[in-house]
Amino acid sequence: MEWVSRDVVVVGTGVAGLRAAIEAALNGLDVVVLTKTRATCSASIMAEGGVNAALANVDKDDSWEKHFIDTVRAGAFLNDQDLVEVLCKEIVERIYELEEWGAMFSRTDDGLIAQRAFGKQSRRRTCYASDRTGHEIVTTLLSVARSLGVEIVENRFASDVLLSDDGARAAGVLAWDTRAWEPEVYRSKAVILACGGAAQIYEVTTVPQEATGDCYAIALRAGLKLKDMEMVQFHPTGLAFPESAKGILITEAVRGEGGILRNALGERFMARYAPQEMELAGRDVVARAIWREISEGRGTEHGGVYLDITHVPCERIRERLESTYRLLRRLGIDMCREPIEVSPTAHYFMGGIEIDVDASTALKGLFACGEAAGGVHGANRVGGNSLAEGLVFGRRAGASASRVARSSTAPSIDRERLNIAIERVRSVLSRSREKGVGYETIRKRLRSVMWRYGGVVRSGEGLRSLIKELESLEKSLCLLGVDQGASFSVEALRALETVNMVLVARAVAVSALAREESRGAHYREDYPRRDDSRWLKHITVSLRGNAIVVGFSPVRITRVKP
Numbered sequence: 001m002e003w004v005s006r007d008v009v010v011v012g013t014g015v016a017g018l019r020a021a022i023e024a025a026l027n028g029l030d031v032v033v034l035t036k037t038r039a040t041c042s043a044s045i046m047a048e049g050g051v052n053a054a055l056a057n058v059d060k061d062d063s064w065e066k067h068f069i070d071t072v073r074a075g076a077f078l079n080d081q082d083l084v085e086v087l088c089k090e091i092v093e094r095i096y097e098l099e100e101w102g103a104m105f106s107r108t109d110d111g112l113i114a115q116r117a118f119g120k121q122s123r124r125r126t127c128y129a130s131d132r133t134g135h136e137i138v139t140t141l142l143s144v145a146r147s148l149g150v151e152i153v154e155n156r157f158a159s160d161v162l163l164s165d166d167g168a169r170a171a172g173v174l175a176w177d178t179r180a181w182e183p184e185v186y187r188s189k190a191v192i193l194a195c196g197g198a199a200q201i202y203e204v205t206t207v208p209q210e211a212t213g214d215c216y217a218i219a220l221r222a223g224l225k226l227k228d229m230e231m232v233q234f235h236p237t238g239l240a241f242p243e244s245a246k247g248i249l250i251t252e253a254v255r256g257e258g259g260i261l262r263n264a265l266g267e268r269f270m271a272r273y274a275p276q277e278m279e280l281a282g283r284d285v286v287a288r289a290i291w292r293e294i295s296e297g298r299g300t301e302h303g304g305v306y307l308d309i310t311h312v313p314c315e316r317i318r319e320r321l322e323s324t325y326r327l328l329r330r331l332g333i334d335m336c337r338e339p340i341e342v343s344p345t346a347h348y349f350m351g352g353i354e355i356d357v358d359a360s361t362a363l364k365g366l367f368a369c370g371e372a373a374g375g376v377h378g379a380n381r382v383g384g385n386s387l388a389e390g391l392v393f394g395r396r397a398g399a400s401a402s403r404v405a406r407s408s409t410a411p412s413i414d415r416e417r418l419n420i421a422i423e424r425v426r427s428v429l430s431r432s433r434e435k436g437v438g439y440e441t442i443r444k445r446l447r448s449v450m451w452r453y454g455g456v457v458r459s460g461e462g463l464r465s466l467i468k469e470l471e472s473l474e475k476s477l478c479l480l481g482v483d484q485g486a487s488f489s490v491e492a493l494r495a496l497e498t499v500n501m502v503l504v505a506r507a508v509a510v511s512a513l514a515r516e517e518s519r520g521a522h523y524r525e526d527y528p529r530r531d532d533s534r535w536l537k538h539i540t541v542s543l544r545g546n547a548i549v550v551g552f553s554p555v556r557i558t559r560v561k562p
Contacts, residue, residue, distance in 0.1 A: 016370025023398025047134030075378020238345025240304025379520020436481030
């Protein structure tokens, strides 16, 4: 077993993880970043539409205060407002910083960073690089990180945060080389979790295969609480056809540039659901509207609705939606001449690890940022705020980790807990699938029941059925086996991801059943109204033995009351 010592260990190479690593490196610390596949295989790189910042380049009266209000209202007041204030104030500096580092944003006619309309925003504040904004930001951050000497280690599956002898602080990370499946101990003074969300627990999703909730599972096993795990965002416009591309994201920028939603009857149906905001209503509202149109028989033959931008000049489409245009052309669709069939698709987790404004968690020396953390977005995320969150809280996590690392020594690692963590992983790796169950069987059932019972529209009856299904799947994990032959390396990774996926799905289901109201992305048919008198609070979950324990915590309301 290899032991590696660094000042700071970061898990994840999305926007949040890379920005955290850069900040720690700028503070003169020795930083290593772990990623379970390749550095460019994050959900961040797939973010297309843009990043929100009140630059006021287009709408001159924009301000961080307006950004704050839009974010809190969209989040149905479940946002921790101290986090939102930090986001809206600091993202402006982060955007100009990216520009200085070489990020190529689209421009207005007078040379300023261009900004466009996005859903649930009162001003045009979404900065963009055509429709490949995430790619532009990630590649810029990767270049900066490497120039600063940040070590990026690919093909490392982080399974556990390691604790100090007294259990009082983070002492490092247990990771596994996914080619040889040998354990590696990364001992450190501070740890930053930035390994994204868990939308792969759903049958239809926009996210890469790697988004399996690893950070959430790591946090639960380390004794931390997650909050708002019932708040899963379903993007309104994933591809409904062709079947081979089902769920792939069609960026909100298509609607921001004038795209119209129509049902199979040709009706512009958003007039029934959000007559003022129309297609640029909140993602939760648009997703449920599409779901209802389909479920009530007004959908297309492929189970979607039409997203039509054919009235916009093709030259403008190809300039501002370049990647989307090229993707659809490869699939045989010309968005300049024909509508796109779309339907809701699992996209983003608003909930996550509890953090403070400095990205610290309840465990000393452990920090979380990006989609791994909860509290910023409340019950519904505004499009364009995820990249913003990653940049702002990534920097804050890196700065906070640097303060801890500069003022302390690396603690001794609890060897007993380390050995238990190693054996937990090895017990899966050593079991042959010939004597057990393959990961595909468990994963397929998991994703199916999550989509059916824990998706866009939920009910108490459905959620209770879901919990029973998940309990059964959890029991079957003891039979989870791995091909011991040529495909061992890949199967081992998928099996361990599946263990994490089942745990995270249980957290989502239990939280959703507990919240007996509808708020933001969480819609209960049996409790269709929002109830601030009872439910203006976070639902938390923690792990006690093998049981998911539900708790509650107050929403931090600092500026605006509902």
